[in-house]
C-alpha cells in the first residue's frame with residue numbers, strides 16, 4: 001500500500017460525520033464542562049449512539065491499511081474540544097496497549113469491558129506514569145509479585161500512579177509494573193486491574209489547567225490482588241520476554257518494552273489530536289481578523305496580523321503530513337527508525353501551542369477572556385507538549401534515531417520500491433525512456449504524423 005492523500009469514500013464520510021458531531025454536540029457543551037471540570041457523560045452517550053465509542057470502531061480504524069482513518073477522525077473530534085475528545089478516546093489508548101500485549105482470548109474478554117454499550121457505558125485507563133517517573137519509564141516503582149509459585153498463583157500489585165486518565169473511575173485499568181527488579185525497565189509487565197478491586201485507591205481527582213472535561217487522577221495500589229489470567233500475554237510469554245531481556249542485559253544490548261512500543265504506536269494519534277486544536281484556533285483567529293476593523297480596515301489587511309497566520313497555516317499542514325506519514329508507516333508495519341512518530345507528535349503539539357497563543361494575540365483583549373474559546377484552546381494545547389512524551393523526550397528519540405541512521409538515505413529512498421522490474425527499466429526518469437524520447441524527436445521529420453502522435457501520447461505526462 002503506497003502513501004496516498006486521497007481519502008476513500010468511507011474516510012471522507014467518517015471525517016464529515018465526526019465534524020458534524022463535534023460542531024453540533026461537542027462545541028456547544030465544551031465551555032460548561034471546562035468550567036465545571038465535570039466528566040461529559042451525556043456527550044459520551046451520544047458518541048456511543050453514533051458509533052464513535054466501541055472497541056470494534058477503533059480496531060477498524062487501527063486496521064485501516066492507509067493509516068489515515070484514525071488521524072482524520074482524531075483531528076475532527078478534537079477540533080470540537082480536546083477535554084471531551086480525551087474523555088471519548090481514552091479507552092482507545094488502553095485498548096491499544098491491550099492489543100499489543102494481550103492474547104486473543106484476553107482481547108476478546110477485556111475490549112468490550114473498556115467501552116460498554118450505549119446506555120451502559122464503561123471506561124478504561126492506561127496507568128503508566130508515576131510521581132517519580134513520567135518521562136523516565138525505567139524509573140517506575142510499582143511492583144507486581146506472585147503470591148505463590150504455581151502458574152495459577154495470583155499477582156499482588158503495590159505502587160503509586162500519577163496523572164492517570166480515567167484513573168479510579170475506569171472499569172478496566174491497564175497497569176504496568178516491574179516483575180523482575182534486576183532487569184529494570186525490561187522487567188515490566190502489563191496487568192488488568194478491574195475498577196473496584198480492593199486496594200485500588202483513587203487518592204484524588206487532579207485539578208488541571210486544560211482538557212478539564214477529561215478525568216485525571218492520582219492512584220495508589222495497596223496490595224491489589226489480581227488473578228494470574230490478568231497478566232496480559234500470559235505467563236509463558238512473560239517468561240520468554242524476561243529470558244530475552246536477560247540475554248540482552250548480559251550482552252549489553254538495548255531493547256524496548258511493551259510500554260515504549262505502545263507510545264510509539266500512539267504518538268501519531270496524539271499528534272492528530274493536537275492538530276484538531278491548532279486548526280480550530282487558526283480558523284477562529286482568521287475569521288475574527290477578517291471581521292474586526294481597526295484604523296478603518298479589517299485587521300487581516302495588516303501583514304503583522306496575516307503573516308503569522310500564514311506561517312501557522314504552513315506549519316499545521318507540514319505537521320499533518322508528518323502525522324499522516326507516521327500513521328501510514330504504523331499501519332504498514334514500517335519501523336519508525338528515524339523517529340517519525342516522535343517527529344509528528346513534536347511538530348503537531350508545538351504548532352498547537354503556537355497557534356492558540358497567536359489566536360489570543362490576534363483577538364487582543366477578546367482573546368484573553370472566556371467570551372471566546374481561544375483562551376481555553378491555549379490551555380488545552382499545552383498538555384500536548386507534556387503527555388505521551390514531552391517535547392524534550394521526542395527530541396531525544398529523534399536525535400538518537402539520527403545517530404543510528406547516520407549515513408543512510410532518507411526514508412523515501414530507503415523504502416522497498418514498488419512497480420517491479422519493468423518500472424525500474426522504463427518508469428519515468430529512467431535513461432531508457434529519455435533515450436526513446438530523444439530518438440523519436442530526432443526522427444520527427446521521417447516518421448508519419450499519426451505514429452509520432454501515438455508515441456508522444458505514451459511519453460507525455462498524463463492530463464488530469
Ligand SMILES: Cc1cc2nc3c(=O)[nH]c(=O)nc-3n(C[C@H](O)[C@H](O)[C@H](O)COP(=O)(O)OP(=O)(O)OC[C@H]3O[C@@H](n4cnc5c(N)ncnc54)[C@H](O)[C@@H]3O)c2cc1C
Pocket residue numbers: 126127128129130131132133134135136162163164165166208211216383386387388389390391392393396
Ligand atoms: C493531563 C495529563 C494527563 C496524563 N495522562 C496520562 C495517562 O493517562 N497515563 C499515564 O500513564 N500518564 C499520563 N500522563 C503523564 C505524562 O505522560 C507525564 O506527565 C509526562 O510523561 C512527563 O513526565 P513527568 O511529568 O514526570 O515529567 P518529568 O519526566 O519529571 O520531566 C520534567 C521536565 O524535564 C524534562 N526532561 C526529563 N528528562 C529529560 C532529559 N533526559 N532531557 C531533557 N529534558 C528532560 C521533561 O521534558 C520535562 O520538561 C498525563 C499527564 C497529564 C498532565
